[in-house]
Amino acid sequence: MILWIASYPKSGNTWLRALISTYYYSQNGVFDDSLLKKIDQFPTKRYFEEFNYDKKKAGDTCKLWLAAQEKVNNQNEIKFFKTHNTFGKVNNHDFTNKQNSIGCLYVVRDPRNVVTSLKNHYQLNDEQAIKWITNEKNFIYNVQDFEKSGFSDFQFISSWSTNYKSWIIQKKIPIKLIKYEDLIDKTYTVFLEIVEFINDITKNNQKIDKAKLKNTLKSTSFENLKKNEIEKGFSEAVTSNKDNNKKISFFHLGPKNDWRKILNKELKMKLDETFEKELKELSYL
Numbered sequence: 001m002i003l004w005i006a007s008y009p010k011s012g013n014t015w016l017r018a019l020i021s022t023y024y025y026s027q028n029g030v031f032d033d034s035l036l037k038k039i040d041q042f043p044t045k046r047y048f049e050e051f052n053y054d055k056k057k058a059g060d061t062c063k064l065w066l067a068a069q070e071k072v073n074n075q076n077e078i079k080f081f082k083t084h085n086t087f088g089k090v091n092n093h094d095f096t097n098k099q100n101s102i103g104c105l106y107v108v109r110d111p112r113n114v115v116t117s118l119k120n121h122y123q124l125n126d127e128q129a130i131k132w133i134t135n136e137k138n139f140i141y142n143v144q145d146f147e148k149s150g151f152s153d154f155q156f157i158s159s160w161s162t163n164y165k166s167w168i169i170q171k172k173i174p175i176k177l178i179k180y181e182d183l184i185d186k187t188y189t190v191f192l193e194i195v196e197f198i199n200d201i202t203k204n205n206q207k208i209d210k211a212k213l214k215n216t217l218k219s220t221s222f223e224n225l226k227k228n229e230i231e232k233g234f235s236e237a238v239t240s241n242k243d244n245n246k247k248i249s250f251f252h253l254g255p256k257n258d259w260r261k262i263l264n265k266e267l268k269m270k271l272d273e274t275f276e277k278e279l280k281e282l283s284y285l
């Protein structure tokens with residue numbers, strides 16, 4: 001069965017995967033970049049290779065989402081999957097269902113800080129970043145990179161608010177909501193709750209290894225992840241389209257990312273107005 005690690009882009013998904021993969025897949029709680037590969041992204045093209053679909057048609061894999069997941073579940077084991085996809089239907093095709101999924105960890109982050117990260121990661125200006133995060137029809141799709149990369153042709157991410165609500169309001173699978181800011185401020189407590197949630201829904205009766213958990217937190221701190229990226233590189237870093245294909249720092253500001261110091265007044269007001277309901281619901285306002 002699949003256990004989803006879901007989020008809107010630039011919301012802390014990679015950090016959570018680093019925590020989970022280090023605790024569950026390392027021997028001693030020491031992070032290594034290769035551990036992240038234990039938690040694959042869905043959709044990615046390798047899960048559709050045996051199916052027939054139009055690779056040049058955005059969204060044609062939607063019709064195969066459930067079939068691909070059923071094939072994964074034939075292995076009869078718990079499988080963590082990262083996704084930025086919304087929960088629900090696209091072109092009348094469900095993204096997932098309770099027959100294929102055992103639960104979800106959803107990471108949410110203050111959208112004002114999501115914008116600052118998006119601007120760095122995708123090299124966007126203010127106007128582009130606002131359009132990106134508020135676009136209800138937003139999807140990730142790159143035909144040119146399809147053959148070169150391992151990524152699928154299509155992820156429907158929608159807007160920040162729709163992505164968040166699509167997972168939170170669904171009743172098909174159990175979900176644990178994780179605020180990125182809580183994970184920063186109360187890392188031990190929040191990650192312990194995450195491990196307890198995972199063990200509960202997967203019926204893992206093994207006692208939590210507190211020493212390994214503490215090692216995991218230490219080795220996956222933002223400072224250590226950034227140091228690791230500087231010294232060894234990072235497999236998920238992207239290259240700049242504007243600066244001679246220079247690698248863009250993946251672990252950019254992290255906990256020091258403060259929209260109050262970065263965003264101009266007009267952009268702050270626009271985001272507060274657009275996401276007022278969700279900001280209040282999540283105690284960001």
